[in-house]
Structures are given as structure tokens and as C-alpha cells.
Amino acid sequence: MFALHFALQIRCLQYTRQKKGCHDFGMNRENLVQLEGDAVVALEEYGDPNGVPVIFCHGWPSSRTMARLTDEPARDLGIRIISPDRPGISRSSLQPNRKLADWPRVIERVLDHAGIGEFRALAISGGAPYAYAMAATMPGRVRAIAIVAGAIPMAELEDARGLLPLYRWMLALHRSRPQLLRRLFCMARPVLALRPPVRLRPLLLKMLMLRPCDAESLRDAAAFEAIFESQRRAWRGSAEGVMADGQIYALPWGFSLEDIRVPVRLWHGKQDRAFSVHLAEEVAKRLPDCNARFIDNAGHYSLPIRHMREILEDLVSL
Secondary structure, three states: OHHHHHHOOOOOOOOOOOOOOOOOOOEOOOEEEEOOOOOEEEEEEEEOOOOEEEEEEOOOOOOHHHHHHHHHHHHHHOEEEEEEOOOOOOOOOOOOOOOHHHHHHHHHHHHHHHOOOOEEEEEEHHHHHHHHHHHHHOOOOEEEEEEEOOOOOHHHOOOHHHEOHHHHHHHHHHHHOHHHHHHHHHHHHHHHOOOOOHHHHHHHHHHOOOOHHHHHHOOOHHHHHHHHHHHHHHHHHOHHHHHHHHHHHHOOOOOOHHHOOOOEEEEEEOOOOOEOHHHHHHHHHHOOOEEEEEEOOOOOOHHHHHHHHHHHHHHHOO
16 A cells, blocks of 8 residues: 555656755755765755745655745745755755754754845645744744645644544554564655656546545646655655654654744645644644634645745745
8 A cells, every 4th residue: 555655656757866066056956065974955946046035844755846836936926945855855864863853953054054044934744843843943033934734743643533544554553563664665665766657647646536626736747746756856865764754753743832933824725635624723723823724625735736826925924
């Protein structure tokens, strides 16, 4: 089930690996920022290079190129999107045994390197815990965050029925048979890193059994590539990196949602299958300064695809 689900979520852009090294920031080009020791974090930028800075937090399993969804509206709105790969994803160095609490230090290094003081953050799906972590620990620099179809604190869940069945299955394996789950990730990687023929795209969308609103949105070639090519890049990096990134969701975050004092814009589709709207409503109630918008006829994929301009415009107004 695991291999089949993710094998269906692979896409149509050929990955071109750029020359290794540290460069000045440039739009739509890989850049490597030095961390402690020999570690690096890879990132790309989208939108307006002179615009309002927004850190983009990609989903899971995904990578920095998911931010292609923001490129056109960000250019139009004067927004500079900075999208890093998390540790172990694509070109970013693996950090064994990392925790969610380690992420703000990585972002501080990226911001200092880029000469950015205050910023906003945009998180899609699995990027949500990382945006929350920045908001909780960097309130002096974070102006506001937008959470789109965001993951919830799974370690706190007493009833997991609002999660996608695949997520429930992986959580159960993580708790009961973690070595088996690791082997499954390693077995799946060679398939998930492949680039399937473009002609199979309609069949793949049909086999995923998506909500009609999601399937319709993903028929757009650019949206399909932004979503699924970013997943393939993650798997091409390593199964270990994808696994380490996924383990974060099963662990306590190390802070409470009630501790987040910066403004939060929470966007969630009423047709979301990954994280039910009921779970999102419970999260919104716990955030002290949250404006939540629950969108009719929007699912996990269609929400960021169809509403990105509105989401960005609202975020930079704060």
C-alpha cells in the first residue's frame, strides 16, 4: 500500500542537478548555505527578488521546488519567496536525530546569510510544524505565518480517524515496528525516484482516487509538476532523509500551540482527506491569534493551487 500510494505520486519534470558550491542568491536557482561544520542547506527563490521576504515550508514527502506554486503570484504581488530543503531532503545535509526544535536555528542562518531581519512564513501540508516552530521561538523576527492544509500535532492525537488512512498506517508502524517501516521506505525509493511517462498522468490521477476538486486542479500541468516533481526530488535524495523528515510528525513538537503569539492565517479545505477539517478547526481554537478560513469545495491539493494569490496577498497585509 505504501509503495503503491507514493509510486502514483511521481511526476513529469526532469531533475537537473546544478554544480555544487555556494552562490549568491538567485531566482529559481539552487543555492547552498553553509551551516555548522560541513553541513549545508539547499534553497531556491521565487517571485520578486526585491520583494517582501517569505520563508516557504514545503510538505512531506516534498522539497523546495514545491514553491513553484507561488512564483507567478509572488512576482505580481512583490513577494520574495525563499524555499529551503529541510535536512536530509534533496541537497540539504542529513542531520541524524534532529528534532523540530532544531529548525529555527537553520532558518536563522539562512536569514542572516540573506540579510533579512523580519519575515513571514508560508507552510503547506507537512510544512506546518516548521512554521509553527519559527513562530513559537522567533517572535521577534516572524511577522505572521500562513498555514495551508496544514499537518496537526499527531503525537497529541487521541483519535486518528481524521487522518488519511496511509498516515494512520505509518504512525502505527512507527510505534510498533519501526524497522519494518524503514525497510519499506528503502524498498520504495527506487520506484518513487523514477520519472514516469507524461502520457500516464491521467491514469495516475485516476488511480489516486482524489477528491474531484483535487483531481481537477492537478490536471493543470504546472501545478502537477510543482506538487509531484518536488516529491520525486525528495526521494532521489535518500530514503533516510525522507524517513527522518517523516519521523518529526510522530514526535512531540516541544512547544504548545497556545504559546504562539504571532498572527496565524489558517487555510483549510472542507474536502481535505489528509487532515480533516474537524482537526483543523481544533487547531484553530488553540491558537491565540488565529484567523481561520475553511474553504468550500477545496481539498488538500486544490486549496494551495487555486487560492495561492489570495493566501499570499492576505499574508503580506499583516
